[in-house]
Amino acid sequence: MKTISVLEDRKKQIYQKGQDGFDISCEQKSLAGSVSQRACVFCGSRVVLYPIADALHLIHGPIGCASYTWDIRGALSSGPELHRMSFSTDLSETDIIFGGEKKLEQALFELIDAYEPRAAFVYCTCIVGIIGDDVDAVCRKVAARVGIPVLPVHSEGFKGTKKDSYKAACDALFTLIDQSKEPPKKIPLGINILGEFNIGGETWIIKDYYRRMGIETVAVMTGDGRVKDIQSAQRACLNVVQCSGSLTHLAKEMEEVYGIPYIRVSYFGIEDTASALYDVASFFAGSPAIMEKTTRLVQEEVCAIIPDLEEIKQDLAGKRAAIYVGGAFKAFSLIKALKYLGMEVVLVGSQTGNKEDYALLKKMCRPGTIILDDANPLELAKYIMEKDAHLFIGGVKEKPIAYKLGIGFCDHNHERKIPLAGFAGMRNFAREIHETITSPIWELVPGKGQKNIPESLNKG
Amino acid sequence: MKTKAYTATRNACKMCTPLGAALVFHGIEGTIPLLHGSQGCSTYMRRYMISHFKEPVDIASSNFSEETAIFGGGANLKQAIENVSRQYAPEMIGIATTCLSETIGDDVPMILEKMGNQINQTALVHVSTPSFSGTHVDGFHGAVRAVVGQCNPLSNRTKYTPKTKKRINLFPGMLSNEDLRHLKEIFTDLNIDLILLPDYSERLEGPSWVEYQAIQKGGTPIRDIRKMNASTGSMEFGTILARFAGKGEKSAAALLKKRFDVPWESLGIPIGVKATDIFFSVMERLTLKSMPEKYKKQRGRLIDAYVDGNKYVSKKRAIVYGEEDFVAAMAGFLAEIGIIPVLCASGGNSGLLKQALSELIPQNIFKQVEVHNGMDFTRMEQQARELSPDFVIGNSKGYTMARHLNIPLVRVGFPIHDRLGGSRILHIGYQGTQHLFDTIVNTLLQTRQDTSKIGYAYM
Ligand code: SF4
Ligand code: SF4
Numbered sequence: 024m025k026t027i028s029v030l031e032d033r034k035k036q037i038y039q040k041g042q043d044g045f046d047i048s049c050e051q052k053s054l055a056g057s058v059s060q061r062a063c064v065f066c067g068s069r070v071v072l073y074p075i076a077d078a079l080h081l082i083h084g085p086i087g088c089a090s091y092t093w094d095i096r097g098a099l100s101s102g103p104e105l106h107r108m109s110f111s112t113d114l115s116e117t118d119i120i121f122g123g124e125k126k127l128e129q130a131l132f133e134l135i136d137a138y139e140p141r142a143a144f145v146y147c148t149c150i151v152g153i154i155g156d157d158v159d160a161v162c163r164k165v166a167a168r169v170g171i172p173v174l175p176v177h178s179e180g181f182k183g184t185k186k187d188s189y190k191a192a193c194d195a196l197f198t199l200i201d202q203s204k205e206p207p208k209k210i211p212l213g214i215n216i217l218g219e220f221n222i223g224g225e226t227w228i229i230k231d232y233y234r235r236m237g238i239e240t241v242a243v244m245t246g247d248g249r250v251k252d253i254q255s256a257q258r259a260c261l262n263v264v265q266c267s268g269s270l271t272h273l274a275k276e277m278e279e280v281y282g283i284p285y286i287r288v289s290y291f292g293i294e295d296t297a298s299a300l301y302d303v304a305s306f307f308a309g310s311p312a313i314m315e316k317t318t319r320l321v322q323e324e325v326c327a328i329i330p331d332l333e334e335i336k337q338d339l340a341g342k343r344a345a346i347y348v349g350g351a352f353k354a355f356s357l358i359k360a361l362k363y364l365g366m367e368v369v370l371v372g373s374q375t376g377n378k379e380d381y382a383l384l385k386k387m388c389r390p391g392t393i394i395l396d397d398a399n400p401l402e403l404a405k406y407i408m409e410k411d412a413h414l415f416i417g418g419v420k421e422k423p424i425a426y427k428l429g430i431g432f433c434d435h436n437h438e439r440k441i442p443l444a445g446f447a448g449m450r451n452f453a454r455e456i457h458e459t460i461t462s463p464i465w466e467l468v469p470g471k472g473q474k475n476i477p478e479s480l481n482k483g
Numbered sequence: 484m485k486t487k488a489y490t491a492t493r494n495a496c497k498m499c500t501p502l503g504a505a506l507v508f509h510g511i512e513g514t515i516p517l518l519h520g521s522q523g524c525s526t527y528m529r530r531y532m533i534s535h536f537k538e539p540v541d542i543a544s545s546n547f548s549e550e551t552a553i554f555g556g557g558a559n560l561k562q563a564i565e566n567v568s569r570q571y572a573p574e575m576i577g578i579a580t581t582c583l584s585e586t587i588g589d590d591v592p593m594i595l596e597k598m599g600n601q602i603n604q605t606a607l608v609h610v611s612t613p614s615f616s617g618t619h620v621d622g623f624h625g626a627v628r629a630v631v632g633q634c635n636p637l638s639n640r641t642k643y644t645p646k647t648k649k650r651i652n653l654f655p656g657m658l659s660n661e662d663l664r665h666l667k668e669i670f671t672d673l674n675i676d677l678i679l680l681p682d683y684s685e686r687l688e689g690p691s692w693v694e695y696q697a698i699q700k701g702g703t704p705i706r707d708i709r710k711m712n713a714s715t716g717s718m719e720f721g722t723i724l725a726r727f728a729g730k731g732e733k734s735a736a737a738l739l740k741k742r743f744d745v746p747w748e749s750l751g752i753p754i755g756v757k758a759t760d761i762f763f764s765v766m767e768r769l770t771l772k773s774m775p776e777k778y779k780k781q782r783g784r785l786i787d788a789y790v791d792g793n794k795y796v797s798k799k800r801a802i803v804y805g806e807e808d809f810v811a812a813m814a815g816f817l818a819e820i821g822i823i824p825v826l827c828a829s830g831g832n833s834g835l836l837k838q839a840l841s842e843l844i845p846q847n848i849f850k851q852v853e854v855h856n857g858m859d860f861t862r863m864e865q866q867a868r869e870l871s872p873d874f875v876i877g878n879s880k881g882y883t884m885a886r887h888l889n890i891p892l893v894r895v896g897f898p899i900h901d902r903l904g905g906s907r908i909l910h911i912g913y914q915g916t917q918h919l920f921d922t923i924v925n926t927l928l929q930t931r932q933d934t935s936k937i938g939y940a941y942m
Contacts (some may be wrong), residue, residue, distance in 0.1 A: 110491050
């Protein structure tokens with residue numbers, strides 16, 4: 024086998040537990056020429072704000088950025104579906120030369136008139152940053168005329184990393200909340216759910232848990248999102264932050280300005296989901312009934328899925344998994360969940376982890392595990408082969424790597440259609456990886472399961 | 484109905500220029516595409532192509548940062564080229580400039596020139612692909628032309644060696660993998676050498692790996708591209724492209740004609756009996772070889788099927804959309820079987836589609852056809868409502884529209900991201916037409932069955 028070389032400049036971003044002594048380097052921009060799995064600042068902002076279903080999302084730039092993101096996320100809405108449209112100012116050469124402000128303004132007026140959104144987000148893409156359109160001014164002008172919030176999202180693709188993209192989205196959300204005209208009267212047992220995007224209906228699962236615990240969800244940011252709900256967000260007593268990479272910034276801002284504390288949770292896997300719910304219940308210790316209900320809920324839910332999981336575990340025991348996801352927090356939960364299923368994690372990486380994330384990952388992983396920051400297809404393939412994984416957990420861009428190498432795959436990104444959050448989500452997750460790992464087709468794949476194939480045919 | 488003119492594009496019926504270029508580079512042996520610009524563009528395009536081809540699609544990026552955008556991308560580009568060359572050891576790096584590098588005005592040709600247009604034996608080819616003036620199709624043709632141009636400099640006329648065997652350059656445009664394989668089969672049957680550019684049919688649809696492949700096998704060999712200047716002739720698919728090419732603007736075949744006087748034949752994508760007949764007659768003209776028996780039989784079976792199915796398709800109304808050349812070919816085929824392509828729409832904006840269609844489609848049918856350039860799906864859907872179509876034919880992007888209109892969608896073209904096997908759809912030749920015809924008839928029959936109160940089992 025031809026060995027895959029790792030670029031010199033990337034060596035510090037790859038760490039093998041038990042072998043390497045250095046601190047993994049992270050939070051840098053991707054190396055020029057490396058086929059990074061990362062997208063851009065615009066991508067991150069769009070992901071966070073996307074599920075707000077009664078807002079207009081207008082992408083200011085040439086067509087590609089909008090075209091490639093049309094309805095690609097699995098964020099469901101229980102009502103309006105404006106978020107599933109792809110609006111773009113589709114800048115042409117003359118706009119680039121003379122500026123796109125007029126076109127943007129015109130587009131906003133027309134769209135707001137036609138679709139009557141509750142708010143509008145204007146995403147600035149790379150070109151807009153270069154041609155220097157004063158998007159803020161246009162937004163202010165339009166907002167004053169139409170009477171809804173029109174918010175610029177400064178997400179020029181080249182201006183930083185995914186972290187900056189989240190900050191841009193958080194800033195837009197904070198402005199939206201801040202512009203609320205409602206009196207900020209507190210809702211006693213009210214929480215906001217942050218960093219939950221209703222992929223495959225996950226928000227509904229989580230909200231239902233809280234409802235059964237006796238807790239009121241004031242706003243979800245941004246799963247199945249509505250502008251009005253988000254504008255009421257200051258009425259909550261607690262912010263519960265999942266996907267901390269994306270929305271911690273907003274939680275911190277809300278703590279500072281509105282005095283709403285926040286806790287970090289994960290709804291993935293039995294262990295993490297249960298502790299998320301218990302943590303929230305403990306916060307409301309003043310109402311003991313909540314903890315009682317929570318305990319009952321967790322018991323019921325766990326009992327409902329255990330028989331299935333026990334059966335699945337028999338087939339998965341000892342199988343090796345590789346994980347490559349966007350945020351490191353997702354990776355923590357995945358490691359725990361896989362461990363619960365009896366599997367071993369041999370590779371784990373993220374697009375956006377920070378120092379603390381990687382320190383924790385190092386602690387959680389067994390010796391020999393490869394830890395990767397901002398990887399590319401070559402590196403991923405290299406270590407999947409070296410570690411002989413049976414399963415790869417990632418997103419759409421990682422799928423063909425797994426399949427070409429003849430191993431199972433599970434989509435754990437924004438584009439999937441099946442909910443993986445909560446207890447029911449854990450069952451879906453286990454079923455999905457069970458389905459893929461135990462598929463008989465691997466026996467036919469060259470390289471891996473050649474046993475049953477005549478030697479002469481098995482040359483690939 | 485006149486739909487209100489909209490400033491914004493709502494659900495675009497086009498993709499951006501570098502995507503087409505990246506696809507072409509994936510159709511050249513040992514070549515890696517490198518987008519000069521910010522990271523997001525290449526990641527999005529990769530993601531997009533992966534969901535159509537279901538294959539690894541590596542596209543490198545020079546990963547602009549803020550400083551790069553301000554001070555220029557020269558250093559980034561150089562570093563990117565070095566890193567790509569180190570990691571992939573490619574034969575060629577195909578560099579396409581995104582909107583960003585085009586806008587800040589990086590002089591890529593000069594940067595490459597300074598590097599001698601190569602790095603460690605790796606050829607560096609550049610195509611200018613600003614998306615604010617074109618669509619993915621322009622990027623596609625631009626890349627083909629750039630590669631042919633660079634591999635065939637005027638000074639490097641290949642020695643003409645008289646041969647018994649003819650050799651044809653074929654520029655098929657943006658076809659499916661199966662289409663490309665079918666073309667190769669036809670040329671093998673005719674015993675004519677073929678240089679097909681691009682040819683991603685193996686690379687973007689290979690077997691699982693026994694050994695790791697940094698760059699998948701397949702693609703047009705670069706040494707073949709260098710020989711194009713001495714071929715018997717060039718064929719190029721695309722009626723719209725031909726109109727541009729007439730002005731010598733976009734076409735690789737026009738370039739070979741101009742530089743080396745290689746005879747050049749332009750024709751529409753061969754979909755339908757008439758268009759495929761033209762394809763074989765052009766072949767005959769260029770190579771003096773007539774249609775093999777096998778294809779005569781396919782043609783015969785196809786026309787026989789037309790007869791069997793005539794009543795189910797006659798006077799049916801279809802909405803056709805996609806890239807302009809594809810729409811033209813598809814509309815021509817539909818008209819041939821008596822379906823009225825009531826709305827022909829493209830996100831492309833050449834301004835040439837209407838004229839092309841009026842020449843392709845008989846006047847009695849053309850009178851009933853609306854043609855729209857620069858269209859998006861939202862306007863298309865509004866327009867479609869007025870036209871009571873029976874079905875929609877085009878890529879997966881029309882799914883939402885079809886769903887709203889509550890009529891079936893026949894999937895053809897690119898991208899097909901909500902089905903398996905988009906790259907295995909055969910559109911061209913008698914065999915491809917057969918496949919399309921059967922699919923359309925069966926789709927219409929299925930609708931009849933589904934909406935019939937009783938349901939029926941024999942036809
Ligand atoms: S900036 Fe240009 S090249 Fe990049 S995705 Fe947008 S349209 Fe395409
Ligand atoms: S142009 Fe910029 S914002 Fe748009 S996809 Fe490319 S990197 Fe992202």
